[in-house]
Amino acid sequence: MAINWFKYSAPTTFYGLAGRLVPWFAVPAALLFALGLYIGFFVAPVDAVQGEAYRIIFIHVPASILSMFLYLIMAGYAALGLIFNTRLSSMMATALAPTGALFAFISLWTGALWGKPMWGAWWVWDARLTSELILLFLYFGFIALHASIDDARRADRAAALLAIVGSVNVPIIYFSVKWWNTLHQGSTIKFTGTSMHVAMQQAMFVTLLACWMYAVAVTLLRVRSIILERERNTQWVSELKEAGL
Amino acid sequence: MNQLTVFNLLVLVIRRDLLLAMRRRADVMTILVFFILVVSLFPLGVGPEMDMLRKMAPGVLWVAALLASMLSLGRLFSADYLDGTLEQMMLAPQSLSMLVLGKMIAHWVVSGLPLVLMAPVLGLQFDMSGQALLVLMLGLLLGTPILSMLGAIGAALTLGLRGGGVLLSLLVLPLCIPVLIFGSGAVEAVASGLSVVSNLSLIAALLVLCLVFTPWVTAQALRISME
């Protein structure tokens, strides 16, 4: 079936599509969250070593994975916008950034909350946590640079370049932080070596899926408002206003 | 009137920037003074106990060098941007990447090299051994060019923006973390007997990577900012 995908790369048509898609992601996200947390908190057994405290991983791990994944997706959209000059790609990148930053932040918080019962300290310079912190700075840099430039086109393109440079750097930064951590025999927050119970795996998977759906839903909502803002002087937006949408 | 080769062009740009820096000597001095100041703040903040200072020294010196480099980055392109000479450089019938590389080298000579030379003097304040000082200098010698080059990308992206220096630091400092880790790691390796060479060669590898990619990336960033 030949779908004209390019039709949806115009902000005007994507606006409508995004609006229709949001509930398809938002509702499952809410349901999956409920399900995942239920399995995680009530069904999965108590861990032999870490007790009840380990349950935070059901939020921490999906948040970590998504923060890194979203950064790459954001950089990908930004690169598309830069190379092919498609406005919608740049808008998607801008829409993804706050959500990615939020997940990085949640990952750091939950990492700290996990660390406290484990190590007795609110923060440990674990290699992964430190990399997560640096990732958060990279997100902030992207958002700040975009916000500082008034001209939308320059903002999109400058932030895109930054995102690409950042994503090339992420492996280098991660490697160097791991090196640094082993050098100083730092602490490592790791789940115990024993294989995970089935229920734990299920819970992890479900919450991961929930986070992903949440990210999609929120990004679609955000890109709609970015589209409206950018296209505010065009006719179709005025028509929308008149139609009372 | 004969044509210039690419190398001659590079030399021209470097000489031009160095000439300009010589006529504004105060700028060079402020970076050095800032470096000394920051390094001196640490003992004041954490106490004069020599054992602790000796352990902190590599990190302190590297962080101070990082911050001092950040100070001068804003000026890399902004003066040329404001008086229109940057536009003319972009219209040059030569590779813009080459011109940018020339500016980066000149920037390092003015801002990075003095730090490399000053660092051992400050290291003595922290009772660092001779070998540690040597490794510190080598590390800074390899690492400060990287700071100039990564900083140039940031300077090009933030050209003419109000947020200016702080935004530039926010963008560039996270990218400089690997250099910091390997640089101070190399110095610590002297004391702990681990491999100094591996840390230094990692910095050298990053330097080569930067030399290859950053001029072109910075040129693109300049084109984006000049629109």
Added chain:
Amino acid sequence: MLEVSNLACSRGDHRLFSGLNLALLPGQIMQVRGENGKGKTSLLRTLCGFLSPDAGKISWCGEDVRELNELYFANLLYLGHHNAIKDELSALENLQITAGLAGIVLDEMTAVSALRRMGLKGRERLPTKVLSQGQRRRVALARLLVGDAKLWVLDEPLTALDVAAVALIQELLAEHLRKQGMVIFTTHQPLIIEGVEMRHLSLV
């Protein structure tokens, strides 16, 4: 040799012009006219490659300038609102560096005679920050005497110049056109070249 077809440009959200066509042949001079804010400067800057047009094509000798890049720049000389000279350097140093960036080695004698022709005798070695606005503009315009760029893109070249300097610039333009060069410019002051038909492009 310079052809522009169907050019469209915006500044921010604001569309300046669209569907613009022009052709400039050797020996021709064209003035871009229009009120403030109509896009004259943006047009000139688009010709220089600083701004990307929304649509349309700019060709030099039949080839798209975006592909020619440095080959196009070798034939282009641009002078905008900024003088593009460094305050801390002398007029002589500025001119030599400008020439160097354009790929030309300019010896001191030639540079000094160019500056003398621009009316800066005795001031060649002073840092340009001690010169007056008009004198600085003369230093900036000295680049017209250096190099062999065929296309001159000049955005208000006569700003800050006195009557004698204006006459000099008109003379330089006439010489350039005689050598089969091309000029496209904007100005708020009258610019008259004897014996040459001035073409016009109006932006509304």
